[in-house]
Amino acid sequence: MKHLIFCIIMIWPLLLAAQTKPNTTIPFVLEDNCVYIYCQVNTTDSLKFIFDTGANGSVLSETAANRLKLPRTGTTHNVGSNGTNTVSQSAGNVIRFGSLTKSNALLTLIPYEGFKFDGVFGTDLMKGYVIEVDYHKKELRFYEPAGYHNDLGAYARCKLRFVADYPTVTSTIVANGRRYTGRFGLDTGAEDVLTVAAPFGRKHGLPARLPRIGTAVSQGSDGSTYESAVALAPEIRFGRKCFYRVPATLSQSTSGADATEDKAGFWGNGFLKRFNAVWDFDRNYLYLKPNKNLYTEL
Template identity: 90%
Template sequence: MKTLIFCIMLIWPLMLAAQTKPIATIPFVLENNGIYIYCQVNAADSLKFLFDTGANGSVLSEAAATRIKLPRTGTTRNVGSNGTNTVGQSAGNVVRFGSLTKSDVLLAVIPYKGFNFDGVFGTDFMKGYVIEVDYHKKELRFYEPAGYHNDLSAYARCKLRFVDDYPTITSTIVANGRRYTGRFGLDTGADDVLTVAAPFGRKHGLPGRLPRIGTATSQGSDGSTYESAVVLAPEIRFGQKCFYRVPATLPQSTSGVNATEDKAGFWGNGFLKRFNAVWDFDRNYLYLKPNKNLYTEL
């Protein structure tokens, strides 16, 4: 028995050592369902960025770009939720977040109005890392993928599929005994719970099948403001879990992201904040574990 106890004492420190250390730990604040971190762009520090898995490129607001005298090197096409527009861009920038640095960064410059942040931290900054999103400690932890060995046995694993650089998972809306299944985007940059893409909603007649409970007014990055019906989905199947009486918006967009035909809709951070998450962009997996926000009001 003494020998057995001695062996356990030797093994326990090895188990602790197996936990991977992050290469950067960045505190965040949660405001209106958005995850915000502070970054440095060139010589300008303490710029507030929205952590946005629904953006495949990173952005600086027009106001912030003017304030820090960001040079413009051309234009690019911005696809917003309800339309598209042409915006400025700036090449050759250096962006620092935590202890990490990205060089030769291309930033779009978008004239956001009514938004309280300086920029958008898109998936172009996230790829190449495993990122833990911890809502209890309010931390983003970045890891090198090859050395990541943290215990994820308490997490549900979801396979990610990228559609036009947009991370998606399969989800199902259940109503009146029928199931409507599709690939739904994962958008931590959206503050709502669920948006159903207009073509998917029309194809399955969801405006007539789901009870309407209100109207939402939204503004996209293209500058357009639009109204959408808010309906109540009786049941949603997300990964391995079921949720009931979930509010969802049904936009009638004819252009922009909400008019896409290759995705069924988008989960916003009003829903995703209910899970501590591990984004493994290297292997295309998302790991989810319910957190203290799970039963907050939808």
Template identity: 50%
Template sequence: MIRFYDENDPSIEVSGYEKMKLHLIDNYPAVEGSITVNGKEYSGYFGLDSGADDALTIASPYVRKNSLVNTMKTIGKATAQGSDGSVYEMPVVLCPSITFAHKFLYNVPITLSSSTEGIDASEKIAGFFGNAFLKRFNTIIDFKNQFIYFKLNKHLYSEF
């Protein structure tokens, strides 16, 4: 459900939400986050991709830069088609821990992109959270002040 409010609407209540800086990287909304694998934290900017139906895709340059292939348990493979028409196959791996909005989510299936073009080949963004992940949070976006607020909801424990 999407609701739009006037800028100073008194019914907007952010108590209980985690406030984060909203970064626009090439006009793409992103937040800071991290994944932890084998005790090592990998952080960066992660795009908020409400058009994706997966949990998290790590961008191919970030995968290569941090040697993430073979660091997590492979549990499957996925074929992706980007909005630019590019098609490629990716391993689905089990990420031990994701830090997002000051919360920790464990054992999340994510994909490791090998794309050479399109948004999944971006050098500027570490990865992209899709709706399978984002649906676990209620979100308030304040574009004017460049903040975004997240609060866990009833979908926290739904299956990926």
């Protein structure tokens, strides 16, 4: 008996050591389906940022930029969901999130109107880390990829494929016995469940094949406001899982991200919030485990 107890005592520290310690843990709030954290830009703290895997660069609102007196160092084209516009940029900034720091950060300055946040935390700040999104504890945990060894046996693994620097997964819409498969972007910065890009919808005749259940009015980062039909997809296959009676916004955009030819559409955080997630940008995998939000209303 003494020998058995000794073995247990020896093994227990090994089990504890198998859990990787995060570089930093950041609490978040969930509002209108989206994840928000607080960051510091230069010397100004407590700026509210949306955690947005659909943005390949980080953003500060023009209002916040004016308040911080950020210098304008150039311009760029911003691609919104329904159009594009020319916006300013500010280089050489320092962004602090938790105990981590991004130096010489480039911020795109967008005149957000009607949005209740100061900035966008894009994938330029996420890459180089493994990030756990825990909706039970409402935490983001950032890890070094090389030392990450947490047990993901209870998670489903999805291969991430980047299309124009945008993380996508292959998904299938099933309707009337037919399958329509494409690469759908993963956009934690979008409030809705699913948007079908206009070219993909037209190609497969989805506006006629899916029953319409309503309309949605949206505002893109380019400032445009637009109305889209909302239809009911009888079945969606995401990875190896099936979901039924999923509301899908059918875009009719002729420009912007929703008019893209290279993606079939976008999963928003109205869907993604239903899973605790591990984003491994180093190995290009996404791990998902159902959480308490799984059966909340779509």
